[in-house]
Amino acid sequence: MKKNGRLSPTDWILWGLTSATIAVALYAAFLYAPTERTMGDIQRIFYFHVASAWIGFLAFFVVFVASIAYLATKAVKWDILAASSAEIGVVFSTLVLLTGPLWARPVWNTYWTWDPRLTSFLILWLIYIAYLMLRAYAGEEEKSARFAAVFGIIGFLDVPIVYASIRLWRTLHPKPVIAGGGGSGLAPQMLTSLFIALGAFLVLYVTLLHLRIRLEKVNRAVRQLHLEANR
Amino acid sequence: MSYFSGIAAVYWKDVLLEFRTRQSLSTMFTFCLTIVIIFNFVFEPGSPAVVEVSPGVLWAAFTFSGLLGISRSFSFEIDRGGLQGLLLCPVERSTIYFGKVLGNVTFMLLIEAVTFPIFVVFYNLPPSMNLLGLGLVFLLGTLGFVAVGTLLSAISANTKAREVLLPVLLFPVAVPVLVATVKSTGPLLRGDDLAQVASWVKLLLAFDLLFLAASSLTFEFIVEE
Amino acid sequence: MIQAKGLTKIYGTRYALRGVNLIAESGEILGVFGPNGAGKSTLVRILAGQAKPTAGTVTLCGHSLASEAAQARACTGVVGHLTYLYDDLTAVENLRFFARMFGLHLKESELINRLSQVGLGGREHEPVRHFSRGMQQRLALARATLHNPRVLILDEPYTGLDRQASLFLDDLVRNFTRTGGTVLLVTHDVDHGLKIATRVLLLVSGRVIDEGPADAFSAQSIVTAYETGRKVQQP
Numbered sequence: 001m002k003k004n005g006r007l008s009p010t011d012w013i014l015w016g017l018t019s020a021t022i023a024v025a026l027y028a029a030f031l032y033a034p035t036e037r038t039m040g041d042i043q044r045i046f047y048f049h050v051a052s053a054w055i056g057f058l059a060f061f062v063v064f065v066a067s068i069a070y071l072a073t074k075a076v077k078w079d080i081l082a083a084s085s086a087e088i089g090v091v092f093s094t095l096v097l098l099t100g101p102l103w104a105r106p107v108w109n110t111y112w113t114w115d116p117r118l119t120s121f122l123i124l125w126l127i128y129i130a131y132l133m134l135r136a137y138a139g140e141e142e143k144s145a146r147f148a149a150v151f152g153i154i155g156f157l158d159v160p161i162v163y164a165s166i167r168l169w170r171t172l173h174p175k176p177v178i179a180g181g182g183g184s185g186l187a188p189q190m191l192t193s194l195f196i197a198l199g200a201f202l203v204l205y206v207t208l209l210h211l212r213i214r215l216e217k218v219n220r221a222v223r224q225l226h227l228e229a230n231r
Numbered sequence: 232m233s234y235f236s237g238i239a240a241v242y243w244k245d246v247l248l249e250f251r252t253r254q255s256l257s258t259m260f261t262f263c264l265t266i267v268i269i270f271n272f273v274f275e276p277g278s279p280a281v282v283e284v285s286p287g288v289l290w291a292a293f294t295f296s297g298l299l300g301i302s303r304s305f306s307f308e309i310d311r312g313g314l315q316g317l318l319l320c321p322v323e324r325s326t327i328y329f330g331k332v333l334g335n336v337t338f339m340l341l342i343e344a345v346t347f348p349i350f351v352v353f354y355n356l357p358p359s360m361n362l363l364g365l366g367l368v369f370l371l372g373t374l375g376f377v378a379v380g381t382l383l384s385a386i387s388a389n390t391k392a393r394e395v396l397l398p399v400l401l402f403p404v405a406v407p408v409l410v411a412t413v414k415s416t417g418p419l420l421r422g423d424d425l426a427q428v429a430s431w432v433k434l435l436l437a438f439d440l441l442f443l444a445a446s447s448l449t450f451e452f453i454v455e456e
Numbered sequence: 457m458i459q460a461k462g463l464t465k466i467y468g469t470r471y472a473l474r475g476v477n478l479i480a481e482s483g484e485i486l487g488v489f490g491p492n493g494a495g496k497s498t499l500v501r502i503l504a505g506q507a508k509p510t511a512g513t514v515t516l517c518g519h520s521l522a523s524e525a526a527q528a529r530a531c532t533g534v535v536g537h538l539t540y541l542y543d544d545l546t547a548v549e550n551l552r553f554f555a556r557m558f559g560l561h562l563k564e565s566e567l568i569n570r571l572s573q574v575g576l577g578g579r580e581h582e583p584v585r586h587f588s589r590g591m592q593q594r595l596a597l598a599r600a601t602l603h604n605p606r607v608l609i610l611d612e613p614y615t616g617l618d619r620q621a622s623l624f625l626d627d628l629v630r631n632f633t634r635t636g637g638t639v640l641l642v643t644h645d646v647d648h649g650l651k652i653a654t655r656v657l658l659l660v661s662g663r664v665i666d667e668g669p670a671d672a673f674s675a676q677s678i679v680t681a682y683e684t685g686r687k688v689q690q691p
Contacts, residue, residue: 071452074510076469126403133399137392141468142456147386150449151400154379157445158404161438165407168430169414224469240556244542251544316540318506320557321529456467456507 014207025200028193047197049099052092055201059089067152079145084212093125116167123162127155237322241330255300263296263346285354286416297339301380302397305388324451335377359422371435372412382446385453411435457638463512472498474662485639487653491682495662496642500611504534517606533600537612539592548580558603574598590621608639646675
């Protein structure tokens with residue numbers, strides 16, 4: 001816990017680790033990895049694009065697990081974890097949706113390719129946003145925790161089916177083929193860079209989660225004090 | 232008392248109420264018809280674009296009007312404490328869920344059955360359609376939409392934002408239903424047989440089963456504090 | 457009879473009920489009093505099956521709410537300040553619905569009989585929308601007693617009732633306990649409550665601060681207890 005406005009040892013470790021891994025990831029993505037044959041340097045965005053996607057998905061999985069745990073135990077800590085992970089997940093998902101078009105436009109001359117994975121991510125992003133709106137409009141804390149937990153479960157269960165449906169749609173109606181959505185036939189250095197980027201973003205996620213959880217705990221404590229003062 | 236008599240009781244109560252007031256059905260039908268008509272203005276009559284887009288228009292009309300009915304299915308219960316009253320009864324909470332789902336499916340199918348002929352007339356569709364196949368897709372699609380919709384309606388009716396929140400919650404989650412129904416309705420309207428759209432039907436079936444199960448299990452956490 | 461042990465309910469980080477113990481035996485009318493925010497509504501919601509306790513046990517007519525919920529519900533009748541009735545259905549249609557939900561196979565004549573018993577004879581086929589508050593409450597009583605419960609939970613049942621309806625309710629409550637039923641009555645009207653109750657339970661800030669036979673309490677002593685949060689001083 002932050003005392004006297006100073007950072008705790010955990011904070012130092014997390015920030016240090018994040019800075020270090022991001023630095024290494026930047027090096028790997030921009031310098032270490034070779035330039036892609038057909039797409040050129042713009043392809044380097046792929047490392048962060050894919051890493052963001054994995055973390056965005058992981059964050060939602062954490063929401064799913066925390067939601068089940070909350071309904072099973074009604075312990076507030078699970079609700080705090082779910083709320084925090086959802087917010088951070090939105091950030092990473094937004095990154096995915098921003099980097100996708102940035103990559104697509106110069107390479108395939110179109111901002112949006114309706115690629116199954118990217119489109120599923122768009123829907124996942126919408127579900128995340130819906131989740132956050134539900135939290136905002138639910139009313140009392142206990143209600144918002146309960147309702148959000150149910151929606152977190154339903155939303156996550158939906159993701160594979162969303163992906164299946166969009167994929168089926170795209171395979172039955174192949175439009176101008178967008179080859180290599182990512183990951184096919186990567187040079188070993190590229191694969192390494194991808195893993196480094198993934199690791200860096202994972203550390204970033206954990207750091208942000210740690211901070212967000214702490215913030216949420218303080219928020220709730222303040223709200224509680226307000227309630228008691230007004231009684 | 233059996234599990235099913237609880238479901239039946241909730242179902243018949245809702246049907247009786249609806250035929251007494253006709254609030255849901257009339258607004259649903261009007262809205263559905265309006266959407267079908269409005270989209271007509273977008274296209275040149277008789278152009279190939281009309282045929283390609285018509286399944287989408289149909290399902291937009293069905294789901295938007297279905298949303299009205301689904302959101303009403305819980306909002307009217309909140310006012311007099313109807314939902315709280317149901318909890319007093321010695322029934323499993325999921326029977327309330329299934330009773331509501333059956334009610335919503337009935338109303339939505341009714342609207343679909345009445346709107347579809349009108350739609351065929353306006354969009355000048357040839358009579359060679361696979362009616363049985365369409366019936367199956369309408370049923371499975373409606374069931375899936377209602378399965379999640381009913382659960383989410385129970386949630387949104389209990390929030391500050393009330394029914395306004397329901398479309399935000401429902402449409403992203405219902406994307407598989409929307410894609411599958413639209414994509415299978417097209418070929419079936421042209422007269423293709425069911426085998427052509429088998430994968431979509433299977434997807435719908437999977438969605439229906441998964442979400443009927445998941446929703447019935449989580450429903451009690453919504454209605455009980 | 458009604459029994460709660462260590463009943464606790466937490467909403468988020470707020471304690472609505474904290475370690476509440478209560479017993480009401482057959483033939484007793486337990487009056488539950490407390491200031492606003494004391495937890496009375498929460499207590500009723502839990503007994504009515506509308507909320508689940510965070511900790512503690514509740515037993516109704518010998519059935520545990522946790523493991524035998526359906527049986528507990530089947531022997532309990534609840535009248536709240538919300539009527540739980542459907543405005544657009546008639547009185548008899550409302551009863552028929554609840555009869556089905558309670559697994560009762562009652563004939564039409566029996567339902568109409570019940571309505572006469574609560575003074576609604578002749579109005580069976582009118583939509584509830586046209587009923588006055590007093591009539592709606594009578595219908596709610598018919599609904600609550602339809603399945604011949606052994607326990608009756610009443611939450612602010614006198615709100616909006618005229619004198620005649622009030623007296624009717626008093627009679628019904630006394631008759632109910634005369635045949636061995638148990639009643640738990642929550643009301644903010646301390647004077648009226650003390651007239652009816654045989655035992656009293658005082659709830660303040662989610663805790664039971666005092667309980668005892670009704671004649672050991674006076675309206676003044678109860679209201680004082682709200683402020684002090686301490687046991688009523690016995691004379």
